[in-house]
Amino acid sequence: MNKACTTILFLILTVSLSGQLNNEAWENYEKSVYEDVNDSQHQSDVTIIFDRLYYTTISHKESMELLTTVHRKIKINSLYGLEQFNKLYIPTLNEFDRKLEFVDCKAKTLKKGKPAVITDTSTFVTTTLPANAPTFYKMKGNVKMLALNDINIGDEIEYVYSIKFFFNYAPENYYRTERILFKDDHFCLERSVYFDAQGFNVRIWPYNFPDGRDRNADFSYKTGKKVGLSRLEAAPDELYSITSLNEPFIYYIIDNSMVVKEDTWEDFAQNFKPHRSETKKNSIFNGEKLVETLRDIGKISGIKNKYQAILEKINKPIEDHFDLYHEVRNDVDVAWSYAKIISKTVKSLNLPIDFHFVVSKHRDVIDKTYVSLYQFDNIITSFQDEEGTTYYMPLLEPYSSFNDVRSEFQGTECFTISQDATGKRSFSFNKIPDFNNESFYSKEITITLARDTKPDTLSLSVTETLKYTGDVFTDIKPLIAQIIKDSANTIDNFKRFINRQVVQYDNIDSVYNINYHQDKNGFDISYCYELHEKLSEQNKIINLKPSKFIDNPYYTPFHLRKNRISRGYLYDEYHVEYRININLNGYQWMENNLLQQEYSNPFGKITSGYSTENGVSTYFKMELLQEQFEPSGWNDILKLRDLAFNYLDANFYLKK
Known part of the structure; x- marks a missing residue:
């Protein structure tokens, strides 16, 4: 199915709504009053009282008109909610980069015990979407922006607008399915999508929670007319969660025939x-x-x-x-x-x-x-x-x-x-089989004194070697192969690649002595740089903690340590192994037993330690044993993260 046909099919699909439903949205807006919704138990910045989407198709002899109407009512609960929702954004392009025609818009601010404040909708400006715009405003291209009048915490904003698109098509040729996600960043009392395709037939699949868990949401469904959820909770902000797997969605079909043909596999x-x-x-x-x-x-x-x-x-x-x-x-x-x-x-x-x-x-x-x-x-x-x-x-x-x-x-x-x-x-x-490719990322760091060290500056010569094997190599293989292929710029391109691997890249002069090797089993690259630290006469101790050279992504803030709600997925994680070798003449290591640890649980194991033979060296290895975990396993995952964080953040003092 080519792209043009895909576009047509999607339009036919989304186009299916009647003028009656569209008029219903505008009539409901005119009759709407302040609802005094109490959302204290959810502590959300805003409460989405309703978010309704109406699809209307008007079929002409040689063309089709798609009319999309959006009707939303939102209560402002906090200053942050006010900052996010004090403006309305309307798309100017559809997802296939086709221009949309603006039809009409009405907007008002509802206040408890006071008259509604009407916003003048003739003052739209075309601009880009700001970064803090709510999720359901996320869209491609420029937007039409309207500042809403006289909004305070506790008020309810309400707006309705319509946009349309024309497309020439041969109606007997097309059939299409699509998926709608029910997604909100905030607590939503009602999220509904309405269909009524005159001259077409609509079939809607009930919504799904693909991970098999129910959420606190009530479902309503009417064949060919409406599908909706009520009391839809915001997706939890949790580490290792995959938001889309915790969001309900529906599939729907719009067909031009009198009976929707259900294709088989x-x-x-x-x-x-x-x-x-x-x-x-x-x-x-x-x-x-x-x-x-x-x-x-x-x-x-x-x-x-x-x-x-x-x-x-x-x-x-x-x-x-x-x-x-x-x-x-x-x-x-x-x-x-x-x-x-x-x-x-x-x-x-x-x-x-x-x-x-x-x-x-x-x-x-x-x-x-x-x-x-x-x-x-x-x-x-x-x-x-x-x-x-x-x-x-x-x-x-x-x-x-x-x-x-x-x-x-x-x-x-x-x-x-x-x-x-x-x-x-x-x-x-x-x-698809699991190829059992042990996915390892390793980094070895060797630190010595540079020859040009001065009394007030500690200059370190650092050599780092990175190794990628298994699935982690497969995932970066196209990039590495392309860098090597561009032989005239290979070293410069590898310097940009290294930039993302050196924690203190902004504090070094340059990277040199770049060497690399690739075979069917993996890829490794080594490089050197010098790191300079200012010293004073009183400062006889230096601290070369591992996190100076190794990225430490394992800090877990308090709000993410609480009881977990959603399943966790470790598909993007891999085994890691680090080693730091330090040989600084004139400096003596102040031993730290916190670097010595061994721990395992059903989800992973950690081994770390140190050696004082031939200078000082310390090592850390973490292996993950499962690809996902239930909420009950979060404490085990948290323990692994904490141990990894503590090792990388441990002090590594050397005294002159």
């Missing part, structure tokens, strides 16, 4: 094939005609070698235009195009292949009742060689090798389309 698998126009000449194979690609690969012997050639051909366009990598790495439309071309290619080569449609651990889980490409984040292929060994091949990873599957997709459930050598397809649900 079998339909999805059978429709997985490229159009003829997609295989004549395609940039996925760097502009080659498919017949040229088949001719080249046909000369290669061995299944694995043939797939290696395919992998190199699909990687090359992104490698040549690396600036596009972060835009396409999880773009399922691009992956879909790649996969269909590969399907055609391997069918012509009489090779079997599997296509695995995956969802990132960071975002969601598969909903088997929702048949749509757009619930997936990426596509991974796999094949077997002559010996029956299975290899996995990512589609959007430049410089990748077989089994270079990012950790966010390992061990996840996937929808698989299996294609045999003749092109016949079947489907199943299974899992």
